[in-house]
Amino acid sequence: MITRRSVVLTGLVMGCATLATEAGDIDAVRPNAGAGPFRPITESELGAAGAPGVLRQKAAASRFRQASALALGEGQPGRVALYIVAEQAGVHGIYRFVAADARSFVEPDPPGAVLVPSEGWEGAELAQPEVVRVGGEIWLYYAAAGGIGLARSPDGISFSKQPGPVLAAEPGSSWEAGEPPRSPGFVELGADDFRLFYAAAGRIGEARSTDGVSWQRDPEPVLEPAPLAGEPLFDSLQVSDPEPELAASAQGRRITRVYYAGQGAESSGIGLAARFGDSGALQRALAPSLTTSRGPSDPALVRFGDLALMYFTQKAGASAAQAYPVIALALAPATLTLPPALPNP
């Protein structure tokens, strides 16, 4: 065994001779540090067991999944409303949860679902909500059996549905294979210039609108599965669940970023693709933004200054009994640490 003295002496020699202090946090000077890669939060950051899952109480019965996030206040991080697909007391719908620290979600607020299936074209379930603030309203896009629907609200609680889907299956599309579009991802590029990214047939497409109701599809998908070349990639089979955002490079170039869920032959993860400007195909990053072994999907992004929080859905655990979904949280820059969680009310 090596003695403590020899270890100390060797350490001193090594330290003095070669191992110097790092210049600091490299992410502090990486312009795109807030774009990822993301790091799942730890239990100390969550303030409870089960990290990175942020909503684990009754998760097996409620099947919390497919979150969309809306920032309600300032802070690092601040108040967040999550709109989540769940079954509560036997009622399927989209529920709203609020946490002052962006991660201590407990009970729905309000207690009941804010949106439930009620129209014939919707079928039995609503899915993949996308909540955005447009002007003075809260818009909630959602997926249903017949396509993508829209509901609007003045307060984020009481919603009024737009009659019929705003984006339905397009038999004439060359790549959608007649499937109804799913996974709406909304971004406002400018006044009366709205874009809706959606998934169909394992690809991601884009539609344009001036009012958020009438949408015009682009003819070609903006992101397809990664080409099969060399080693298997996390998104070589399909891409889905687009979550777009507008950004600007450090040199002021306008960038449209789209986070997405990728599925490969051996792995899955959350990826990032982007383009300069407002039109055209997306170019993927060289590495995924987030990978776990539990099939992460449905990214939902919210930003507080330099801090980016990504909510995503994944399996609760590795065993068959833990195959139910949970909402988990990751952050970027990965070198940041969240302040202590606030105690639950």
Add this chain to the structure above:
Amino acid sequence: MRRAPIAVLSLVLLCSAGAEAGPVDSFGLGSRSTALGGAVSASVRDFSANYYNPSGLALARGTDLSAGYVYVAQDLELNGRDSQVDPVHAIVGGVVAPGAIFMIPFAFGLAVHLPDDRLSRARSMRPEDARWVLWDNRPQLIYLSTNLAIRPVEWLAIGGGVSFLAATRGAFEITGTAVLPVEGQRTEYDSELRHEVDADLTAVRYPAFGITVTPNDRLDFALVYRDEAQIELDIEAELRGTVDATLLAVPAHYELSSTTMNAFIPRQLVLGASWLALDRLRIGLDVTWVNWAAYESPISRSRSALDVDINLPSFELPPNPKPTGRIDPGFQNRLVPRLGVEYRLPVRRRLELPLRAGYVFERSPVPPQTGRTSFADADRHVLSIGSGFVWAEPGEVLPGNLRFDTHVQWAILPTRVTLKDNPADTTGDFSAGGHQLGAGATLSLGFP
């Protein structure tokens, strides 16, 4: 016929011994030479000849001892934010000891640039890290150089020697049992782990040679060759032990291997001239070819493997990271012009006030970083001035001269903007620029 074998023998002896360089490429050696922008290969006669041109040692008029200090603050920025590149501060000094062997003028020289806070600096990087690749590790090295020079004929001096750099090879090993804490029962401090560290600081040698041709009293020409040096950082790590989770003891084995090109000193070829335009005015011009294209990569090659002997469905192991390989940085060779002017202003009969100025332009060898790598760098304009005094025959104790030289060096790195091809690039667009401000002083004692 006997002179050539002596010269060759001297050089062979030196190669088998050792001497050294690195930070002096960037910030100079000695205040006089630095103030002249390093355009001194044909005129250098003091201890800095060990770096600028070893043959200059044989042209020294007598034994010369020098000691000094240099400090360089690096105000380098990425996207307007301080990159926190460490300053360079070091003790410098050296000796020139001339003599004669078989009636042939002969000189021995030694020079050192010794950082006063660290002997070497090691840091590996990921491809996506934006970093001042030429300025954070490379100047943080010891420079030690020893040389021999002869003057076989009046108009020719030949010199050469070896420079040394420090390289690190290390390994550490951890064995034992790591306890997973259980609240109120056990903590991680109950672990019994043994550590073993084995690290070497080894020398990397590279040779340098130079000649000086003096056709007349007013002209000198020089040709200098400095070889390439690569400093690699090799780390081997191994963890063997047991993770004790109270109800379960899990054998675990983790291996990590990483090799990084920590610093690279490129091969250089210098052509220099010195012209005594007036009796008190000397002008120097050097052009240096720098072989940056040989730089392999500053990105580490690493591999790691985690092996945990457990077979529980609820227990997940993270996947082993894929090995990383080197990426050709595509650095480009460059020509570096250096210009220096020195005027010796007489103050009194035995007292002179030298006034010096220099300029260097270093085009960045780093190609546009539009792809995966993000090496920050910029062209470099270096302005320098210097002064001091030369006191001839100050007293019986020192019948030669007493010299005190100072310099100020200001390097301007105009902002260079990098626009990435991929909008999803992990680093993104960035700008890099800044300043480096250095100052130093050297005190020299000359003996006849």
